[in-house]
Amino acid sequence: MRIHVADHPLVAHKLSTLRDERTDSPTFRRLADELVTLLAYEATRDVRTEPVDITTPVTATTGVRLTHPRPLVVPILRAGLGMLEGMTRLLPTAEVGFLGMIRDEDTLQPSTYATRIPGDLSGRQVYVLDPMLATGGTLVAAINELISRGADDVTAICLLAAPEGVGLMERELSGTPVTVVTAAVDERLNEAGFIVPGLGDAGDRMYGTAG
Numbered sequence: 365m366r367i368h369v370a371d372h373p374l375v376a377h378k379l380s381t382l383r384d385e386r387t388d389s390p391t392f393r394r395l396a397d398e399l400v401t402l403l404a405y406e407a408t409r410d411v412r413t414e415p416v417d418i419t420t421p422v423t424a425t426t427g428v429r430l431t432h433p434r435p436l437v438v439p440i441l442r443a444g445l446g447m448l449e450g451m452t453r454l455l456p457t458a459e460v461g462f463l464g465m466i467r468d469e470d471t472l473q474p475s476t477y478a479t480r481i482p483g484d485l486s487g488r489q490v491y492v493l494d495p496m497l498a499t500g501g502t503l504v505a506a507i508n509e510l511i512s513r514g515a516d517d518v519t520a521i522c523l524l525a526a527p528e529g530v531g532l533m534e535r536e537l538s539g540t541p542v543t544v545v546t547a548a549v550d551e552r553l554n555e556a557g558f559i560v561p562g563l564g565d566a567g568d569r570m571y572g573t574a575g
């Protein structure tokens with residue numbers, strides 16, 4: 365597994381406002397959207413392309429286009445949904461699948477309540493969207509599901525990660541073609557499984573629920 369931490373002042377600036385407890389839901393959603401587009405630029409560095417012949421107003425030349433089949437983008441509901449538009453802004457022709465997953469507040473174990481992804485992902489590049497990589501349980505389960513369907517190149521885009529979650533992914537997904545792109549790796553998890561300093565519950569902050 366590879367991890368890429370986006371080292372850019374605009375990423376750090378937007379993330380800092382996202383962390384601030386005074387940031388309201390509309391602003392949180394807008395910043396998450398902007399941040400995803402910046403992270404997606406890094407995450408798609410290895411998106412598969414093929415040469416294509418084109419003719420400019422001046423001459424014939426060779427360009428590139430995305431290969432078929434197009435990449436699959438999978439937001440993990442609920443909070444990952446707030447990252448979808450920022451991602452498809454860069455990859456408008458991507459196919460979109462959905463995974464609904466929730467982490468039990470006491471056991472911190474994830475469970476899946478909705479699956480709407482193609483059955484055969486052989487040879488597909490997949491981008492998974494989930495703002496928080498905390499214990500890593502959710503992303504490991506999601507990525508194992510994608511790999512069991514044949515995905516051969518998975519990139520997870522997370523706004524924030526914890527060292528514990530990165531460690532679990534390295535242990536559980538070693539030898540698999542997985543990359544994590546994130547804006548920051550924070551200090552640790554607290555006893556409730558929240559990232560410290562973190563930004564709180566991403567889904568609640570995004571959708572204005574009390575928690």
Ligand SMILES: O=P(O)(O)OC[C@H]1O[C@H](OP(=O)(O)OP(=O)(O)O)[C@H](O)[C@@H]1O
Nearest residue numbers: 442443466467497498499500501502567
């Ligand atoms: O790395 P983990 O310890 O598994 O935790 C991360 C998960 O927790 C949050 O989802 P949550 O269960 O709060 O669901 P929600 O998106 O519906 O709020 C977050 O969006 C991740 O999916």
Ligand SMILES: O=c1cc[nH]c(=O)[nH]1
Nearest residue numbers: 498558559564565566
């Ligand atoms: O800090 C955390 C950990 C898991 N899920 C969140 O939304 N926030």
Ligand SMILES: [Mg+2]
Nearest residue numbers: 565566567568
């Ligand atoms: Mg939540």
